[in-house]
Amino acid sequence: MIRDAILILSENQAITATEASTNEIDFGAAGLDIGKGNPIYLELWLDTAFTTSANTLTVALQDGTDGTTYTTRMTILEATATSSLLAANVGLLRKFSLPNDLARYIRLYYTVSAALAAGKVNAFLTIG
Numbered sequence: 001m002i003r004d005a006i007l008i009l010s011e012n013q014a015i016t017a018t019e020a021s022t023n024e025i026d027f028g029a030a031g032l033d034i035g036k037g038n039p040i041y042l043e044l045w046l047d048t049a050f051t052t053s054a055n056t057l058t059v060a061l062q063d064g065t066d067g068t069t070y071t072t073r074m075t076i077l078e079a080t081a082t083s084s085l086l087a088a089n090v091g092l093l094r095k096f097s098l099p100n101d102l103a104r105y106i107r108l109y110y111t112v113s114a115a116l117a118a119g120k121v122n123a124f125l126t127i128g
Contacts, residue, residue: 007125021108028104039097041126050119053083058111063103
């Protein structure tokens with residue numbers, strides 16, 4: 001799979017506490033012209049299994065007009081027990097089509113119920 005660096009929200013991002021994705025995507029950036037006439041998908045992958053199994057992870061898609069203030073648009077991973085995000089589940093967690101009416105900036109927001117260990121995720125945009 002080929003990924004474009006400007007379309008990556010999280011790359012091997014360790015999720016140990018509640019936090020935003022490492023990167024945001026600016027749909028207004030010069031030269032960013034993706035998916036004309038095609039659906040754009042967000043893929044969320046579990047790259048490294050969590051070793052903490054008694055907690056939960058929730059992942060939300062957020063957007064904003066200024067790259068500073070964000071609003072949650074949708075939850076893409078409901079509160080999921082990290083016990084189900086162990087080694088057997090490394091791989092694609094979710095793939096979904098982005099809404100057409102997103103604001104200029106998007107990011108993911110990872111919410112954990114308590115401190116986590118070892119887990120890493122990848123999240124990026126694709127076409128098709």
